[in-house]
Amino acid sequence: MNQQKIALLTDSCADIPQADIRKYGIFVVPLKLIFSDGEYADGVDISAVEVYRRLKKEIPKTTLPDGGQVSDTLERIRQAGYTKVLAINFSSGLSGTHNLIRLIGEQTVGLEIAAFDTLSGSLGTGMTVLQAARWIEEGWTWPELLRAIPPLMRATHVFFCVDTLEYLQKGGRVGKITAVAGTMLQIKPILSFAPDGELISVAKIRGRKAAVDQMVRMATALVPRGARFNLAVAHGDAPEELKVIRSLAQKSLPDFENFMEGEIDCTLGAYVGPHLLGVGVQLLTDAVLSKKGE
Missing domain, CATH: 3.40.50.10170 (Rossmann fold)
Known part of the structure; x- marks a missing residue:
């Protein structure tokens, strides 16, 4: 209340x-x-x-x-x-x-x-x-x-997989993201947020499925055994693939306290283009949950 x-x-x-x-x-x-x-x-x-x-x-x-x-x-x-x-x-x-x-x-x-x-x-x-x-x-x-x-904000981590950096480059939003060569090799960049809030490339994976798998592994690695945490997934113009990443994330991290499933907004969609998938974890650590800061 x-x-x-x-x-x-x-x-x-x-x-x-x-x-x-x-x-x-x-x-x-x-x-x-x-x-x-x-x-x-x-x-x-x-x-x-x-x-x-x-x-x-x-x-x-x-x-x-x-x-x-x-x-x-x-x-x-x-x-x-x-x-x-x-x-x-x-x-x-x-x-x-x-x-x-x-x-x-x-x-x-x-x-x-x-x-x-x-x-x-x-x-x-x-x-x-x-x-x-x-x-x-x-x-x-x-x-x-x-x-x-x-x-709580510092304990929140998100990863996004995009099909191409074309839209970020055209929109001037590349920032700290290094150029990805090898389009014919199906290299898929995994993005996150740098400490200063700009987008950053954290991995380059060959193939969409492998990139999604890697994204879930990266999120899972951030959650210590027995930790309390929230879990989230999202998509941009990829509703069928959302089912895949939801299943993978919930299988890898089944003990979440709260789950959020979102659809990427128009603004971020304009930045990164279609076919985006995302996964996020939010750790509910002692530092977060101790009301008195003890």
Whole structure:
């Protein structure tokens, strides 16, 4: 029960299933995509499926949420009777969304707002928001939440397999990712987030199936025996392959406490292109769960 009236605010890159957004009353501000025929709000005016279809002809520009919409959302939160806001957002290494929400939050009267830069995206952000929602429901206090979220973010790890780096290269989002040669050899890059929140290549595997297997092995290796953890998988324009990675992940890591299954948002989909698969683990370590920081 949310007796402290703490609201959760995130952005459309968190890839949280709609059922969970409704269950926990999470507020979501959409990033924007700009195509030649106009501007669209991520997940509101355009779906990820439509973005993938359009990518064959045009790669859109992406931009921050509308500042007015962020202010309006915070006002809705205040009018709903909340007094505090946990804003947990997309990596500052790829977007200025976190900084925008932080700055607008600082100027908002009547709300105490704590903004967190996950230095991650999709599964990483979504798992963190949902774990915070569970804690709020369990009655964790504001100081306890503020203490627990930073180590929770550090204990969250995600991996993504993409078919090609073509879209990241065309969109200027390659960052720390090294070029992958050998398209004819079916080399598939596995991506993650660097400590500064930029995308980084962590493996190059020959063949899609082998890359998916390796991704699950990498996630599994991060979970010590007997550890408490959350598990997540996601896809972008690959619903059938999602079943495969879900089965592999749950077989390799059957003792998860919570499971999230997401669909990659329009913004990240525009960055990386279609046929993306992802897996994430979030360790619920003593450092995370010790409310008093003991």
